[in-house]
Amino acid sequence: MSQELFDRFSSPGVSRRGLLGGMLGGAVAATANLTGLDVLQQPALADTLKRNDRRVILLWLAGGASQLETWDPKPGRPTGGPFRAIQTNVPGVQISELMPKMSQRLQHTAIIRSLNTKIGDHGGGARLMHLGRRDESNLRLPDLGAMLARELSDPRSLAPDYVTYYTATEGRGNAVGQAGFLGSRFAPMFLTTEAQPENLSRLTAITATEDQRRAEMRSLLSQRFAAERQTGAVGSHDEAYARVRNLMAGEKLFDISDEPQAIRDLYGPTLFGKQALVARRLIEAGTPFVKISRAWWDSHGQNFETHLELVTELDNVMAALLDDLKARGLLESTLVVTLSEFGRTPNINASLGRDHFAKAWSTSLTGCGIQGGSVYGKTDPDGHTVADGEIGAAELFATIFEALGIDPQKEYHVGSRPVPLTDIGTLPVTEVLA
Amino acid sequence: MTRLALVTVILFPLVVPGFSKASELLPADRPLAEVVDHYVSQKLRDAKVEPAAAADDATIIRRLTLDLAGRIPTAAEAQSYVASTDPEKKAGLVERLIDSDAYARHQANEFDAFLMADMNASLRDYLLTAFQEGRGWDQIFREVVIADQLSEAKAAAEFVKRRAKDADKLANDVSVMFFGVNVSCAKCHDHPLVAEWTQDHFYGMKSFFSRTFENGDFIGERDYGVVKFKTTDGDEKTAKPMLLSGAIVDEPESAEPTAEEKKKEKELLEKLKKDKQPPPPPKYSRRAQLAEAGLQAADREYFSRAIVNRLWYRLFGHGLVMPIDQMHPENEPSHPQLLQWLARDLQNHDYDLTRLVRGLVLSDAYARTSRWAGDARPRPDLFAVAAVRPLTPHQYATSLRLAVRSPARFSGDVSGDEVTSRIASVENGARSLANQFDQPGENFQVSVTEALMLSNNEKVTNELLRDAGDSLVGDLKTLDEPQRAVETAAWNVLTRELTEDERRLLTDFFVGQGDDRLTASRQLVWSLLTSSELRFNY
Amino acid sequence: MSNPQNLKVVKEQQQTGILFSLARVPGESRLFVGASDANIYDLDVMAEKPEPAALSGHESYVTGTVLAGDQLISSAYDGRLMWWDIETRQTIRSVPAHQRWIRELAVTPDGRQVISVADDMVCRVWDAADGSLLHELRGHAPQTPHHFPSMLYTCAVSPDGRFLATGDRVGHNVIWELKTGQSIATVETPTMYTWDPKQRIHSIGGVRSLAFSPDSTYLAVGGIGQIGNIDHLGGPARVEVFDWKKNERTYELADDKFKGLVERLAFHPNSDWLLAAGGDHGGFIQFYDLETGKAIRQEKAPMHVHDLALSPQADEIYAVGHGKIVVWQLAAEAEAAAAAG
Structure with a gap:
């Protein structure tokens, strides 16, 4: 449905899901720094x-x-x-x-x-x-x-x-x-x-490598499960976890201590x-x-x-x-x-x-x-x-x-x-x- | 006791979608599951689609346990079922599950989520009693709509009470939930898709609830009051209590009270509010009329089909009519005769939902695999392949909590009663976690909030990955053999045997985490717990 | 003899608008009333049909009216002080006095100085005769600890004319020596400021009234206690009495009888009792025994009271507030009857 x-x-133009599907496979492994905001230039888009x-x-x-x-x-x-x-x-x-x-x-x-x-x-x-x-x-x-x-x-x-x-x-x-x-x-x-949002920071109990590894295994298992079961809801599950990786990589977005003092003063x-x-x-x-x-x-x-x-x-x-x-x-x-x-x-x-x-x-x-x-x-x-x-x-x-x-x-x-x-x-x- | 409704005036033709003559249907005494397969197979043949193979045993016990008991099976249950050579093992399992206390609890949870969605209130206690006593759906409907606060079923009144301030919502929710029809489109104008449905239908349904009001902790109903509305031509019209079939309920004249009487009524209500007493019942209750008339003639068809379609949707992931709140005459069911047969069967058997559920889950159509290797997955309304259904919050929370307990807690060494009681306690303990998940509906998508919580929430992950004598992680870290740890975890969480591939993959992963067995065990369990496989009923 | 037990409304006069202040011509029932329509009304409240005459000139709520000889001095949210001839009702002088709302006006017992407090958080002392500025008193922070604008609500002069007290939004009160303009003591009443950090994230309350005892020893501070739901004035009306030189709180007068702000305080000339009036959606008037610190009489007022004048014999109270002017008598029955006769 x-x-x-x-x-x-x-x-x-392009279908959102198609793009996400293509992008997020890589995004899981990538630790993009969102604060850089260097959006890739793709003319087709x-x-x-x-x-x-x-x-x-x-x-x-x-x-x-x-x-x-x-x-x-x-x-x-x-x-x-x-x-x-x-x-x-x-x-x-x-x-x-x-x-x-x-x-x-x-x-x-x-x-x-x-x-x-x-x-x-x-x-x-x-x-x-x-x-x-x-x-x-x-x-x-x-x-x-x-x-x-x-x-x-x-x-x-x-x-x-x-x-x-x-x-x-x-x-x-x-x-x-x-x-x-x-x-x-x-x-x-x-x-x-x-x-700062809740549940955005990595658990204190595990290392970044461990966090990355378990996410990769989770994703691998999920993709195997989804292989012959492609439906919207199933796809959204893996996508939600992929977004977690992105959000965690962009944790700094929510951190205003990065802003110059003059800007912070402006907002009060x-x-x-x-x-x-x-x-x-x-x-x-x-x-x-x-x-x-x-x-x-x-x-x-x-x-x-x-x-x-x-x-x-x-x-x-x-x-x-x-x-x-x-x-x-x-x-x-x-x-x-x-x-x-x-x-x-x-x-x-x-x-x-x-x-x-x-x-x-x-x-x-x-x-x-x-x-x-x-x-x-x-x-x-x-x-x-x-x-x-x-x-x-x-x-x-x-x-x-x-x-x-x-x-x-x-x-x-x-x-x-x-x-x-x-x-x-x-x-x-x-x-x-x- | 309310008078029997007099349904006399029929202004509109009886409209019942896709209605065949009874003689054209399969005989009423055929087993329900067989009838399901007869009609589903017929349509598959017509569409020239070869259905998917039957699911394997591990999938079947998982699916049935989720659908009938609201949780995944324990490793012991799954292993014993897979190992059993009893040719009747599936029927036996279905009976055991339906006979279990968990069945009524699961039904209550599911129906509560359905009837009280977004209401900040619960009908669970009432529903639990109703399902434990095996009450028919007709009785539940009557108790919910009549909402008699002096009867034993007074807890059912919460349904009306929570909506008493908004007669529009009450009317539409009752139409949708009990008759499968969303009439709200007909509020401002005649229904755009259904020629027969006019504003009279919407305001007619509303009339059954317009006399209902809240008074302190109780609801009351007046003997007087009418619904007026502006037609699309701009005329003012007084609505008559009208059912979805167009049948109008005849009723005694009701005069507006005088100002003096209204003042008295107000004083009485104020006093009752203070004394925490319910208002006196009306001499003539429109809601009671609806409860009677709604179960007669053409409206009974709407009523029966709506619940058949609802349960079919729940078990098959796609309704016989879609969307499930659009069971109107111009929205053809995928299997009209099957829907009609099932509705008739329900009426002939005291609206016994358990009979219906049992029949559906025993069908071959229910038992197919959810894998589809071919090009495009067939249309969902062919039921050629099992749907992949998101777990409901209760199913998911209970399954997560059960999956992380030590398998020894539920093994064959523990008495059956003890296992039952331990599972019930896990289910009970999972309630607050369940509140963190979204109720799936059509087009459900898993939220990032859920994924964030299961990834990074200290409290939740500490609980799920607890290192203790009665936890899975606690067990795993003591196992010397990595492969055994992997297999144990897989049986506990995925409740199935791993493929050779998976075993190698997970063992490598487990060993690759290094010497710290506790960390390795946690990494393994987390990966399995949060994989898509546990999130769905497949 | 005045006795709170004899408290009785003898006049209840409707008057459109919100009435924030009054000045009573000594010995008469002629009042000057400051109103929300920016006018001051001159009326004989005990007349059978009072005919208010308007003194127009302010541009916002009139919040202070005091008499100094045959001059009336008024203050308003427009930041100005105005001097009026009470016989001709003509403006004598208009002085831009504050950058923000002027909240209240007080006059020294000898009528020679006028004191204004405003939301610019400055208290200014003026020569009543020529309108010149004598002192600027700065002792109140312009912002609350939570970074919102503070407000300087109230001031009072001691009966001997030596001291001046000012009170603000966060419950900080300063006592000044009037002659030198030096701050000589502070008194804190933090309970009167409710900051809600969680549910609604703003504040309510403040010190709304001050009064010195007849011997100037005690300072009474009026406001409202802590409030749960700051959408409403849902906290207990609150008075704290201090021996301010010792910085000792002698009484904390707050019970559940009335909710709302204590807008005005007045001591009986012999310190027999302390009068507190104010309100929320409704109004109240209460009398406290200064020996025991207990309420002697607590009554509903016909409206939320914003200002009052207690007669020198303490036998009459003239009050203004939300849409009404009220006169109470405190005389014993016989005396009251005799007075009426």
């Missing part, structure tokens, strides 16, 4: 790779960041809260004063202020914003990361395809990525550590900053999708103090990330997204908090394929409803796909059933696309 599924993906240099970093603001304290301030209104709006470097566009650095870097960013996603509980909201559509009970849908890993991964890259960080424990279960019917091949490497000392720096290292090495989760924004009490902490950090980390990507020439090919499961209520409660609010909130898209400085949609003066340009999760996903040069209506086939990347008929927000 799996083989059939993949054959029907009909991706242009050029077309396939053209799109494969696109990358995505999702800054997942778990718990629900307030649109009013970030991208859609309402200064002077009863719902506006105490923060001012500040002028950005894009004429006519203001954002919260909590984002002074981003205010001077908005030329690469599009703001969407008109999300109405309707689901106001953490679990349901997070799933919707991960899948781009409602769950189906008997179709395990892939999430954004898995779809993008499938669409953008570079067959020759030794870097992982989909990496997720979620270190805080609150809400972690809501934000787990899933590859669904795309299969575990595209499931995230789900990391809860500060930087917080966990979020460190992980964003790992994200940059990963996408630089060829990982197409990295999600850095910053939890937990659920400010039912003391919304303004919480946002003073967390937006200040977001502003710093996001600005550092964009500057760093730009300096390396990666911003054009990298899409940086900020997203939550929902926004927060315009009304301020007695604990000076804001509650869950999915009816009118904001997101930002920066870099690859994006019309920088654009603002799409608007909310009413107090932010209670979307006044113009209402979109949902599906349209946002379609916009992300389109920005990366992927047809949002491209279909996968699950058995006989076609499943498009986004729900049938969904249109991207072309106004924010370059």
Whole structure:
């Protein structure tokens, strides 16, 4: 079934599996150093790779960041809260004063202020914003990361395809990525550590030679077993272990102590900053999708103090990330997204908090394929409803796909059933696309 | 006791896919395994495909033990089976396995994973009792759907309770899991593939669950309430409780309560919540109606075929209808008459799943080798060659843990009861490891997370490669003869005799590790444990 | 005579918005109330139908209002101090005082100096008469130990006018000599700062109120205890009392009766009791016996209380908070009846 599924993906150019099969046989023995990033030049692959240099970093603001304290301030209104709006470097566009650095870097960013996603509980909201559509009970849908890993991964890259960080424990279960019917091949490497993944370092009890030898024997036995039993699932087993070898060889990717102090200072000392720096290292090495989760924004009490902490950090980390990507020439090919499961209520409660609010909130898209400085949609003066340009999760996903040069209506086939990347008929927000 | 459902109004033609007249089927009294082979062989002949040979004995006992007891055999079990010259040894093994306690436990694990996938809850205790008592699938269906919190089967209520907040999911899960049909496509528009299926079907199924609600630790059901939906033409329509066949359940009029009555109801529910008591049962339960009506006429066909197909899929790695949740009229089964015969047999035998399982595993089709030496592997729906099936988390974790125990723990020198109890304890100890693995579904692929864990996790590898008196590694390091160490390890992990080639290869590897026998033993066991062979039921 | 046992709401006035501060004209029920709509409202709260008059000029939440003679001085999150003529309600002066939000304002007993604290973590002492800067007091770290911006929430002047206390986000409190601007003691209340390193990875809490005892010996520090789920103000309202010169904690007042922040503290003029008020989604007002350190009276307030003024005889409490102004009386029944008559 799996083989059939993949054959029907009909991706242009080379087939991923063919490449992997060819490459990984050698990769087991090779101890490639990923940090060198010397991707072999094979002209035959050029077309396939053209799109494969696109990358995505999702800054997942778990718990629900307030649109009013970030991208859609309402200064002077009863719902506006105490923060001012500040002028950005894009004429006519203001954002919260909590984002002074981003205010001077908005030329690469599009703001969407008109999300109405309707689901106001953490679990349901997070799933919707991960899948781009409602769950189906008997179709395990892939999430954004898995779809993008499938669409953008570079067959020759030794870097992982989909990496997720979620270190805080609150809400972690809501934000787990899933590859669904795309299969575990595209499931995230789900990391809860500060930087270095679990189970990546060689066991202390064995030597490198021993580790290498047993891996070779394991692979040999497996290939003998698979010789007359070629099916997708069997192939994936040996492939998973081959990927372990690659990941172990690229262990340094997750180690930011390699970075110059100036770069580390740029990202700052917080966990979020460190992980964003790992994200940059990963996408630089060829990982197409990295999600850095910053939890937990659920400010039912003391919304303004919480946002003073967390937006200040977001502003710093996001600005550092964009500057760093730009300096390396990666911003054009990298899409940086900020997203939550929902926004927060315009009304301020007695604990000076804001509650869950999915009816009118904001997101930002920066870099690859994006019309920088654009603002799409608007909310009413107090932010209670979307006044113009209402979109949902599906349209946002379609916009992300389109920005990366992927047809949002491209279909996968699950058995006989076609499943498009986004729900049938969904249109991207072309106004924010370059 | 609920009233018998009145299924009177039929708005839609009875649609049952690929239905033959009973007279065209093989007689009902033919042995089940024989019927399987009759129809499978017929199709192979038509397709001009020569099926693969029968699997060898070591493969058969491994396959059967995994499928019926949820684990690999011990080295002793495998050796004794291979050595036996009893012509009836396979039938005897099947009976022994089905009679074992492990059979019910395995069924409970598998059905729990199926019915409660992603629900963060378990039906295992209920299912274990149900399978231990040999309850029919119809009874399990009734107990799960009726979810009577005052009955002995109250543990079954977890199925509905966990989904009570979401009637859409509840309706679709019941359709998929018990009737083999995914109606969610018909939610927003009429089904794109099945002309007969309209929004009425989706909202009709939903109507059976729309009165269900959560109240504290319990679920309740109201006597009133309707499902309204917007048709594709934009009209508002009130759904009638409708089964997948199109049969509509007639029901007494139900008036909306007054505001005063609603207030009273709310107060009562609040009080019951506080007192941790279940809400009173409704005078008329739509869920109970579904439990009755779903087992009648055309819907009974859906019901029986769905479970036949599900178990066939589990044992053969490919359903008679694929995908297994798309058993709709326009999705032809690969073997229509076989599916029909098996469904009829199930109905005639009190929905006894064990009878079905026994028949399937005794067929020749089940017993083929998974090797295919020819050019292209034949289409899976011909069942010409055995599928290579990923182990489920429980199967894999239990097998890993069993494979690393000293063979002496389960040898012929230990009493049968003691062996059984030791195996049960290994199975029990493997539960937390099982939670680390993914449940395989269609298009399953092994995750890199799993491979990382089995490669580099200190805790897991320390446990599996433990040097102790009761562990395989502990045994191996004391064996003088490298070849014996290799053979012992292979029997324990792969549960088969090595080929000459393999013996040489592994012995060289073992000797090549140097003088440190402990390290060499660990290297050997790890290579075998993590090889693809242990990961699959082949 | 004032007695917490007689505590009774005598007025509950709705007022749109969040009310962060109040100043009461001595001997009258005329109040100046700082609000979230950037206005200050001048109203007679005991009037049958109070008619608030707005003093407009600030650009963000008004967080401090104090009276110095016939001048009103206010502070706001816009970083400015404003001087007002309370008769004409005209602006006299507007001073850019801090780079960040001004959290609170205090005035010396003689009305000659005004003290402001802000999130730039500086405390500034101003001449109330001409608005000139007298001292800049720096003793609070701009960042928390976890690399987030800190906040300087509160300040208080001792009744003898000699000392000034300031308290911040992480529970660090500094006592200053007002005349010289020198820091002379510190008091730590780390329990009032909850850093959650694991579940949510940010913080909540802070010292929200300070008060010196009538003889200036004791310093009461108010805030909230450790919080499990920092999404909510779900920790116990907390007061710690220090003999600050000895750096000794004499009382730790925290029980399970109320959750939330202690936003204001006030000592009875004879030290009979200590009053603490604040809230979470709701509000509370509590009285502690200073002999025993036990609560004498703990009541729900009609709203989360942000500021209050205790009358010199301690028989009346005027309080503002979330959408309401409330007046309590503490007089015995007979006295209260007589007063009403």
